[in-house]
Amino acid sequence: MAVVYTAEVTSTGDGRNGAVRSSDGLLDLPLTSPKAVGGSGTATNPEQLFAAGYAACFHSALRVSARESKVALTEDTVVAAVGLHKEESGFHLSVVLTVELPGIDAAEARRLTDAAHARCPYSKAVRGNVEVRVDIAAV
Numbered sequence: 001m002a003v004v005y006t007a008e009v010t011s012t013g014d015g016r017n018g019a020v021r022s023s024d025g026l027l028d029l030p031l032t033s034p035k036a037v038g039g040s041g042t043a044t045n046p047e048q049l050f051a052a053g054y055a056a057c058f059h060s061a062l063r064v065s066a067r068e069s070k071v072a073l074t075e076d077t078v079v080a081a082v083g084l085h086k087e088e089s090g091f092h093l094s095v096v097l098t099v100e101l102p103g104i105d106a107a108e109a110r111r112l113t114d115a116a117h118a119r120c121p122y123s124k125a126v127r128g129n130v131e132v133r134v135d136i137a138a139v
Contacts, residue, residue, distance in 0.1 A: 055080035
């Protein structure tokens with residue numbers, strides 16, 4: 001399979017308490033650990049960046065699934081909540097995706113979110129390794 005795009009980001013400093021910068025300079029952010037894990041919480045963190053990417057990617061997959069099904073979406077949203085868990089073996093992540101599809105009945109909403117989950121590159125990347133739950137918000 002041909003690579004159509006490569007995102008390159010460099011981490012400097014002290015990892016979670018350092019900085020990240022993309023090779024094109026569009027992303028250039030300081031990082032701090034969240035207060036919940038002893039950091040200052042004064043800048044973004046890897047979990048927020050992952051949540052942002054996953055929410056946007058899943059939302060795009062949802063929009064493609066809707067277009068293919070000839071379903072018009074308006075004011076739709078996707079919220080990604082990324083949990084950082086600590087166990088004896090170390091840290092791991094979980095994700096809850098909450099999808100809001102105003103004006104779409106529950107069965108159609110489930111069909112569209114299932115299709116999006118099957119096609120989203122983030123969902124594919126974490127499948128079998130990260131617990132992901134997809135909820136449909138009542139509207």
